[in-house]
Amino acid sequence: MPDPIFADTRLARLYDAFDGSRIDLNAYLAIIHDLGVGTLLDVGCGTGTLALLATAVGVTVTGVDPAAASVEVARSKPRADEVRWHVGTAVDAPTEQVDLATMTGNAAQVFLTDEAWLETLVAIRERLRPGGWFVFETRRPEARAWEQWAEPHEAGQTFPGLGLVVERRTFVRVDLPLVTFGGEYEFPDGSTVPSESTLRFRDDAENRSLLDRAGFVVDELRQAPDRPGLEFVYLCRPR
Structure with missing residues (x-):
């Protein structure tokens, strides 16, 4: 069940204003450019900020989120008809394979059990083409x-x-x-x-163990440029 800030209709309409400028997404746009991404699956797309930014630079985007109210906000934005939106989880996402899957805004931390996170990771891996990438962020417990x-x-x-x-x-x-x-x-x-x-706060060892169990290899571990020392940013590929 999504949190009220995302799922309550009155709050979802306010989310972007309270969430700020989202300069954190610049790093993801740079990754999209550097990897030459043509197709993107934005898991936990929320109100669609990254999905629409990626669409604006020519990427074909599918956005998926379990909070119907947030997706409705996303659908109301300019150029939203260029994104394929789905209400649901990664397990419910279209099965077409993509170049890149992302999970921004520390959405990885909403999975409170290892089982739920593993199910999501496996679903994402199954939707990546050979040579595809999965990039996500999570807060450092320390x-x-x-x-x-x-x-x-x-x-x-x-x-x-x-x-x-x-x-x-x-x-x-x-x-x-x-x-x-x-x-x-x-x-x-x-x-x-x-x-x-x-x-849920997981340290680097826990994250790597679960990624390995889901069939991923961590190619690179970065910091979030706008939050040095506070975040893990994982660039992963299917094993």
Whole structure:
């Protein structure tokens, strides 16, 4: 079940504004260019930001995400008709083989059990052509991101025709390797919509072991250029 921030219709429409400029995706566009990618499967595409950026540079893109509300937002954007959108998981994605599969925004951490993550990894591998690539990112546990999340946070955004919406973080619960955090969004009419997320933190050894079990070889391990020391970025190929 996707988190409310992605699956609740009222919140999905606000996600891009609260999520910021997404400069993190520049690294993925560079990888797309460097690898000469012609076809892309964007797993966990959310509101479609990377999918549409890739389409703009001539890549044929399929975006898949289990949150129907987020996919609906993606479908409403300019040039969205150039992307093939699917509501579902990697297991539900079209079986046509692609040059590259991506999973951005630390989406890999939503798989709380090894079994669920392995099922996803195998489904992605099966959708890569010979010589294809899988690139994803995940937070480094030693960076202890949850300590920053525990700090008080409140931010507001004004939306045309709606008014000021305030985002607040209300709690963080750490039970490693799981971290749960929650917040609420207050609308101009005084109503609030809560959202809660749980993420799984895996270290590099765990990630490599699961990738190996799923039939991947790690070709390169990078840092996220905009977040040095905070992320693992894996460039993998089917074994």
